[in-house]
Amino acid sequence: MPNSSMHRRRVTREQILDAAWGLAREQGLTGWTMRELADAVGLRAPSLYVHFASKYEIYDAMFADGYRTLLAQAEAIELPEDPRAAARTAAQTFVQFAVADEARLNLLFLRVIPGFEPTAASYTLAERVYAQGAEILARAGLTEPADIDLWTAVLSGLATQQVSNDPGGDRWINLVDRAVDLLLDDRRVSPVAEALEAAGNREAPGT
Amino acid sequence: MPNSSMHRRRVTREQILDAAWGLAREQGLTGWTMRELADAVGLRAPSLYVHFASKYEIYDAMFADGYRTLLAQAEAIELPEDPRAAARTAAQTFVQFAVADEARLNLLFLRVIPGFEPTAASYTLAERVYAQGAEILARAGLTEPADIDLWTAVLSGLATQQVSNDPGGDRWINLVDRAVDLLLDDRRVSPVAEALEAAGNREAPGT
DNA sequence: GTCTATAAATGGATAGAC
DNA sequence: GTCTATCCATTTATAGAC
Numbered sequence: 048m049p050n051s052s053m054h055r056r057r058v059t060r061e062q063i064l065d066a067a068w069g070l071a072r073e074q075g076l077t078g079w080t081m082r083e084l085a086d087a088v089g090l091r092a093p094s095l096y097v098h099f100a101s102k103y104e105i106y107d108a109m110f111a112d113g114y115r116t117l118l119a120q121a122e123a124i125e126l127p128e129d130p131r132a133a134a135r136t137a138a139q140t141f142v143q144f145a146v147a148d149e150a151r152l153n154l155l156f157l158r159v160i161p162g163f164e165p166t167a168a169s170y171t172l173a174e175r176v177y178a179q180g181a182e183i184l185a186r187a188g189l190t191e192p193a194d195i196d197l198w199t200a201v202l203s204g205l206a207t208q209q210v211s212n213d214p215g216g217d218r219w220i221n222l223v224d225r226a227v228d229l230l231l232d233d234r235r236v237s238p239v240a241e242a243l244e245a246a247g248n249r250e251a252p253g254t
Numbered sequence: 255m256p257n258s259s260m261h262r263r264r265v266t267r268e269q270i271l272d273a274a275w276g277l278a279r280e281q282g283l284t285g286w287t288m289r290e291l292a293d294a295v296g297l298r299a300p301s302l303y304v305h306f307a308s309k310y311e312i313y314d315a316m317f318a319d320g321y322r323t324l325l326a327q328a329e330a331i332e333l334p335e336d337p338r339a340a341a342r343t344a345a346q347t348f349v350q351f352a353v354a355d356e357a358r359l360n361l362l363f364l365r366v367i368p369g370f371e372p373t374a375a376s377y378t379l380a381e382r383v384y385a386q387g388a389e390i391l392a393r394a395g396l397t398e399p400a401d402i403d404l405w406t407a408v409l410s411g412l413a414t415q416q417v418s419n420d421p422g423g424d425r426w427i428n429l430v431d432r433a434v435d436l437l438l439d440d441r442r443v444s445p446v447a448e449a450l451e452a453a454g455n456r457e458a459p460g461t
Numbered sequence: 462g463t464c465t466a467t468a469a470a471t472g473g474a475t476a477g478a479c
Numbered sequence: 480g481t482c483t484a485t486c487c488a489t490t491t492a493t494a495g496a497c
Contacts, residue, residue, distance in 0.1 A: 075368025081473060094481050102473070149365070158418050159366050161282025196415065197429050204411020208403065211365050222404050229440050288491060301463050303492065
């Protein structure tokens with residue numbers, strides 16, 4: 048049994064990234080060092096520089112990795128036909144993803160690391176997530192840029208409050224569906240007019 | 255003219271804190287060192303330890319200072335009589351405060367510094383802010399804890415998106431009033447029922 | 462209360478052998 | 480690709496003179 052070769056498998060970028068995620072989860076997004084990271088994958092610190100030119104480059108790879116995970120998760124979900132139900136599901140998926148890992152939330156959705164800016168290539172992934180969300184919203188009737196901005200603010204706000212003020216709980220997660228309905232019902236004319244119209248039609252059908 | 259004595263005034267905690275805020279704004283909340291801070295107030299690093307036992311203690315003082323500033327700002331504002339207008343004004347005040355200083359936003363409203371936890375005394379100030387907000391919301395008809403949670407999520411989300419994705423701009427700030435209206439109109443029975451009721455009363459007044 | 466001097470550890474990163 | 484050795488800057492924090 049070539050035991051040693053089984054244990055001495057390739058130490059790929061992916062393994063380093065996985066370890067980095069683990070450390071970030073345990074000690075905070077910026078709370079780990081290159082030495083700790085190397086230890087976590089059974090290497091010495093200098094060996095990391097064979098795979099990544101700098102710590103910032105690792106953050107950038109994590110940034111891209113996080114958005115790739117989100118995109119994969121989004122594709123795996125099959126959305127209901129009903130646009131509102133689809134928006135709810137998408138929102139739930141997003142918030143669950145965001146609160147599942149506070150370090151990841153900080154890296155992907157906040158600007159927390161002084162001086163870190165994702166590369167253009169990595170940022171493209173973020174834009175794809177955004178575009179996909181906008182598409183789902185469009186099907187639900189929200190096409191105005193301001194509507195989409197409000198949507199992103201509300202969802203990111205829910206996720207942030209959840210991890211900041213009730214970590215591990217569900218106090219803000221439980222508000223997601225309600226928030227979605229709120230946002231989808233917000234059209235200038237909106238349910239009031241719709242309801243009045245329906246009521247009017249019912250009582251004066253033949254005009 | 256005792257010039258030297260004019261320049262060599264007391265280096266108080268407040269001056270150190272002011273300098274710390276300045277560095278945090280310029281280089282990020284965690285992007286400064288004790289040496290830099292000392293330089294900024296014309297001291298040597300060791301002298302800082304006369305006033306603060308550690309860097310964390312400085313963060314804690316900044317945390318308290320930030321919430322004290324917010325409380326003072328909230329008291330200085332005179333709110334309109336109309337509850338909805340008051341809620342709008344309060345929301346505007348809060349978001350303006352939050353986006354005015356990204357480092358402060360990170361310290362006061364997010365969990366960004368690994369290992370930092372405000373002391374109980376400092377946290378009390380944060381709770382006073384929360385209580386004050388809840389009071390304003392109560393006057394506008396929002397008393398459910400879930401309503402208040404949603405409120406805090408939306409406002410913090412707007413502020414966070416503003417500084418993260420449009421620093422210095424007003425893309426999310428402009429959505430504050432709309433968000434407030436959205437939240438205040440969200441009662442289970444709410445405008446739809448109200449409007450229907452009104453319509454019903456108009457057409458069948460004498461029941 | 463502020464200083465000089467320095468501890469004592471830690472940081473990211475490089476050189477060069479294997 | 481990984482290692483040892485180490486650089487070199489930087490960090491928070493302390494000791495003790497003034």
